[in-house]
Amino acid sequence: MASNTLTIEEYREVAPKGTVDLLLRLAERVRGRRFLHVNSTRSGGGVAEILNRLVPIMTDLGIKAGWEVIEGDPGFFATTKALHNALQGMEQALTVAMLEHYVDVNRANAERLRPTGDLILVHDPQPAALILARPPEGKWAWRCHIDLSAPQRRVWAFLRRFVERYDAAVFSLPSFAQRLDIPQFLVYPSIDPLAEKNRRMSRQEIQKTLDALRVQSDKPILLQVSRFDRFKDPVGVINAYRIVKRYHDVRLVLAGGGATDDPEGAEVLNEVREVAARDADIYVLDLPADAHLQINALQRAATIVIQKSTREGFGLTVAEAMWKGKPVIGGATGGITAQILYGVTGYTVNSVEGAAYRIRYLLGNPPLIRRMGAAGREHVRRNFLITRHLQDYLSLLVRLTA
Ligand code: UDP
Numbered sequence: 001m002a003s004n005t006l007t008i009e010e011y012r013e014v015a016p017k018g019t020v021d022l023l024l025r026l027a028e029r030v031r032g033r034r035f036l037h038v039n040s041t042r043s044g045g046g047v048a049e050i051l052n053r054l055v056p057i058m059t060d061l062g063i064k065a066g067w068e069v070i071e072g073d074p075g076f077f078a079t080t081k082a083l084h085n086a087l088q089g090m091e092q093a094l095t096v097a098m099l100e101h102y103v104d105v106n107r108a109n110a111e112r113l114r115p116t117g118d119l120i121l122v123h124d125p126q127p128a129a130l131i132l133a134r135p136p137e138g139k140w141a142w143r144c145h146i147d148l149s150a151p152q153r154r155v156w157a158f159l160r161r162f163v164e165r166y167d168a169a170v171f172s173l174p175s176f177a178q179r180l181d182i183p184q185f186l187v188y189p190s191i192d193p194l195a196e197k198n199r200r201m202s203r204q205e206i207q208k209t210l211d212a213l214r215v216q217s218d219k220p221i222l223l224q225v226s227r228f229d230r231f232k233d234p235v236g237v238i239n240a241y242r243i244v245k246r247y248h249d250v251r252l253v254l255a256g257g258g259a260t261d262d263p264e265g266a267e268v269l270n271e272v273r274e275v276a277a278r279d280a281d282i283y284v285l286d287l288p289a290d291a292h293l294q295i296n297a298l299q300r301a302a303t304i305v306i307q308k309s310t311r312e313g314f315g316l317t318v319a320e321a322m323w324k325g326k327p328v329i330g331g332a333t334g335g336i337t338a339q340i341l342y343g344v345t346g347y348t349v350n351s352v353e354g355a356a357y358r359i360r361y362l363l364g365n366p367p368l369i370r371r372m373g374a375a376g377r378e379h380v381r382r383n384f385l386i387t388r389h390l391q392d393y394l395s396l397l398v399r400l401t402a
Helices: 019-029 046-060 074-087 096-113 127-133 153-163 201-212 234-245 263-276 290-302 316-323 334-339 352-363 368-385 386-398
Strands: 034-039 062-070 120-121 138-145 167-171 184-186 222-223 251-257 282-287 303-306 328-331 348-351
Touching: 019 290, 019 386, 034 046, 046 062, 046 127, 046 386, 096 127, 096 328, 120 127, 120 386, 127 138, 127 153, 153 201, 167 386, 222 234, 222 290, 222 316, 222 352, 222 386, 234 251, 234 263, 234 352, 251 263, 251 290, 263 303, 282 290, 290 316, 303 316, 303 352, 316 334, 316 368, 328 334, 328 352, 352 368
Parallel strands: 034 062, 034 120, 120 138, 138 167, 167 184, 222 251, 222 303, 251 282, 303 328, 328 348
Antiparallel strands: none
16 A cells, blocks of 8 residues: 555544544644654654654645655764764763754755744754744644653753754653753654554464464464664563473564664674574564564564563554554563553563563463453554544644644
8 A cells, every 4th residue: 555545534443433533623623734744764763654654644634744854964864873872861972063063954954945834843853953944934843752861961951952942842751751941742652553564464464474484383472573672682581481481382583673784783683693592492583674564473473472671762562562462561661661551451570580470470371361462452542553643743733833
């Protein structure tokens, strides 16, 4: 399905009853208003993924929705990567020259794009300084998708100067919000139930996809889908599996990707392979970036999904798994805590032993696996679908451009 042909009506059967009608009412209120999104990439990463779907649906709803992407040289993107890391709490060296270049590139983009609209939603730090060139008309909101709970103070002080010129800021979790003199809104991320990653799959299609991946499903599957990143704790997952394995005959699948162009990713992947070595029941899959259907099939084939992160922004994989009716055992951090209803849709855990304990508990109680899975799907239906995201953005448009 080409993304530019998306219509809101397609969501009627997946979203909660009444959702599409409410969206139509909201859209009526703001029909013809210009809602421009600006970010720094057309593809790759969650922001682009969601905009690829949101913008066509907004258009279908009668909003004059647009999406512009800023451009920059490698120096600019090296700086914004360092900014990103520092804002998420990592120690980074940012020179005055780097920050000046960041502002210059933003000014050049403002000149090229001349962003105008009733509402301009600027996503993440990369294009934040576009606000310097804001025209007198239109409202501007800064949409922060990253974890700002413990930023490097000096770097946040730099960015904050731009953020405070906006009319509002939007964060993904309450704990990510900052002390600011502008109104702040909370908008959770979302998944698209009709995208390849989440769409319905038949049993045969799942089986065919697993066969192509050479993953056997003759035993219960424990699954974690994650970039090979230390914060996702893949080694901790293997250690938990080893404890479980003494009591239950299961397989473990660690599916991830993006390791080839990320030196640290490759390093973690090697480490994981070493730890997993000689255990035929552990599959370590290094998937290409567009393996959406494969991930969908793995999530559907899994008995229990794990997301044992020690640090996490939101953790879309949790919502993806719950949508497929799977109980999720996740690290008690960031957005994982906001998504898992403890004891209802899964469990949050703080250690390898805790993860193993909860996995064993569930494996010994199949009816509970089914009940939790069903609750998880309903929880996602109500709270984490793209339709809810759209509702929040349209509400913001109503609020800010009344
Ligand atoms: N994902 C993927 N391929 C991989 C690993 C992850 O497509 O090899 C997807 C995953 O399904 C999810 C997203 O990337 O949609 C990861 O988002 P999340 O918020 O869980 O973690 P992040 O990678 O942003 O820290």
